[in-house]
Amino acid sequence: MIIFDPMSTLVERHQHILGALKKKGSVQVVDLCQELNVSSVTIRKDLQFLEDKNQLFRTHGGATLTNPYIGDRSVIEKVGIKSAEKEKIGQYGASLIEPNDSILIASGTTVFYLAKNIQPKGNVTVLTSALNVAIEIAHHPGIEVIQLGGIMRKTSSSVTGVYAEKILEDFSCSKLFLGVDGIDLEFGLTTSNIQEAQLNRKMIAAARKTIILADSSKFGKRAFGKICDLDGIEQIITDSGVSPHIVTELEAKGLEVTVLSV
Structure with a gap:
């Protein structure tokens, strides 16, 4: 790690920040403060x-x-993005x-990789809103x-609405495997469709444990529809x-975070 003179x-700072972004895709204020040997106030002004x-x-x-x-993108468009990471997350x-x-399985490309990797031991009951997941298993x-x-x-090959929400009232599942479009430390979990967000909330209520399957590109992102705050879930599985x-x-918020090497 290169330590810059505080002066x-x-x-030079801007070149370093943009170089780190080009290499890693995202940067954190705390890391830049250490690398550049300046205060967080200075870094935030640089970012602004x-x-x-x-x-x-x-x-x-x-x-x-x-x-x-x-924004909302089709499942066909998203399925090939970060496929190696999604495969590893799905396997775990x-x-x-x-x-x-x-169990409950929501919609999305990462949970589809989960479905592809299910090798049931004994009998397993799966409730799902996703047509591609149902066909796969x-x-x-x-x-x-x-x-x-x-x-x-x-766009998601899944169902939403009051009929799906009403059915969930009759079930109690051990786990919900949920994919999301965004994970923000302040705003919480989001998806690009408000009706899907509402159904996801009903799914969380019907499960004893909610497990988020999300590749690392989802962190720091926000989509239109809020699902819940971070205290509404128990575990996140992601990549390195x-x-x-x-x-x-x-x-620190009490979540179990599983980071998989890819």
Whole structure:
């Protein structure tokens, strides 16, 4: 790690920040303070300046090269993004399914990788809102699939609405495996569709434990629909691209964070 003189020029600091962003995709204020040997006030002013120049986007505790506010994209478009990370996360999530378990699986590309990796021990009951998840696991003789009904969202190949929410009132599951579009330390968990966010809240209420499956690109992002605050979940499974600073903050909030090497 290069330690800069505290009197390093404005231009040198900005070059260092943009170089770190280009290399890692995101940076944290605490890390930049150590690397540049300056105060957090100075770093935040630097980030504000660079954001005003449209060279980065500020996030909670840092900055990113990509816009942290997420729009709705189709599952077909998203399935190939971070596929190695999603595969590893899906494998680990599937290992948490116990014999004779009753679980909920929400929609999204990361939970689809979970579905691909389920090797049931004993009989397992799966409730899901995602049509692609239901089709993927339907061939397993040891899995009973309960498909939630409602209005189908074409972008996510999943259902939403009052019918799906009403069905959930009749069930209590051990675990919910939930994919999200954004994880923000202040704002919480979000998805790009408000109806899906509402259904996700009902799913959380129907499960004894909520496990978030999210690759590291989801941290520091916000989508339109808020699902819940971070205290509404128990565990996050992600990959080693996540900032150690973020992991520390999540653990300080009482969350179990599983970081997988990819």
